[in-house]
Amino acid sequence: IVYAGDARFEFIMLPRNVGKRKAQIAAISRSSGDLILNVDSDTTLASDVVSKLSQKMRDPAVGAVMGQLVASNQNDSWLTRLIDMEYWLACNEERAAQGRFGAVMCCCGPCAMYRRSAFVLLLDQYETQLYRGKPSDFGEDRHLTILMLSAGFRTEYVPSAIAATVVPDGLAAYLRQQLRWARSTFRDTLLGLHLLRGMNWYLTLDVVGQNAGPLLLALSVLAGLAQFALTGSLPWWTIGTIGSLTLIRCGVAAYRARQLRFLGFSLHTLVNVFLI
Numbered sequence: 001i002v003y004a005g006d007a008r009f010e011f012i013m014l015p016r017n018v019g020k021r022k023a024q025i026a027a028i029s030r031s032s033g034d035l036i037l038n039v040d041s042d043t044t045l046a047s048d049v050v051s052k053l054s055q056k057m058r059d060p061a062v063g064a065v066m067g068q069l070v071a072s073n074q075n076d077s078w079l080t081r082l083i084d085m086e087y088w089l090a091c092n093e094e095r096a097a098q099g100r101f102g103a104v105m106c107c108c109g110p111c112a113m114y115r116r117s118a119f120v121l122l123l124d125q126y127e128t129q130l131y132r133g134k135p136s137d138f139g140e141d142r143h144l145t146i147l148m149l150s151a152g153f154r155t156e157y158v159p160s161a162i163a164a165t166v167v168p169d170g171l172a173a174y175l176r177q178q179l180r181w182a183r184s185t186f187r188d189t190l191l192g193l194h195l196l197r198g199m200n201w202y203l204t205l206d207v208v209g210q211n212a213g214p215l216l217l218a219l220s221v222l223a224g225l226a227q228f229a230l231t232g233s234l235p236w237w238t239i240g241t242i243g244s245l246t247l248i249r250c251g252v253a254a255y256r257a258r259q260l261r262f263l264g265f266s267l268h269t270l271v272n273v274f275l276i
């Protein structure tokens with residue numbers, strides 16, 4: 001409504017909800033600029049985000065770049081506070097580390113900029129992705145990033161480009177989000193395994209850890225439950241190992257962020273164990 005009369009903007013109203021991927025393609029097909037900024041509808045950008053992302057895109061080798069995500073509703077509940085810390089870790093540990101090698105594995109949709117010439121080059125592959133024989137309706141951000149890397153472009157992270165996005169404030173919505181993201185992670189990681197041969201060994205370790213970690217956690221929990229069911233004894237070794245690794249991770253995050261609140265992120269492990 002605010003920009004409806006602004007000649008700099010053109011609004012496209014699709015006849016029905018066709019999903020994010022087709023909506024993106026409809027807009028990009030009508031665009032002409034060198035750079036494409038993707039912003040989710042529940043996201044607010046800092047005033048300098050566009051300039052900071054476009055500065056990184058001056059390098060023609062960069063095909064996509066993302067900013068740092070924070071939860072705009074972080075004070076709503078204990079869950080939104082955990083998710084805000086989860087986003088900080090995902091951006092400033094995972095994406096920041098991957099960005100050192102020019103290979104951020106997923107430029108997140110709330111705040112991502114793409115090179116239009118690269119996007120157009122990959123448009124057919126992006127539009128026709130299938131999942132179990134049907135057009136895919138999830139994992140757009142990760143799949144597009146993998147396509148960018150496959151085409152030889154770098155993908156980067158700009159921590160000073162801040163985007164505040166609304167995160168789930170209930171466990172049911174959070175579970176649906178996490179399951180959708182997990183499907184995308186496993187599926188598109190398999191599609192991008194061929195990239196690892198030409199990348200730094202750290203990225204191979206990172207990808208293996210991201211995918212094997214949740215599976216090992218699930219296996220450990222199942223083994224602990226089996227021990228308790230069969231012997232009646234608590235799996236103290238499993239509990240101690242998971243607890244120690246959790247405290248180490250949260251302690252490192254608290255030190256790096258200079259915020260003691262990250263010690264409370266230990267609760268997220270319980271959410272992982274008993275829900276996700």
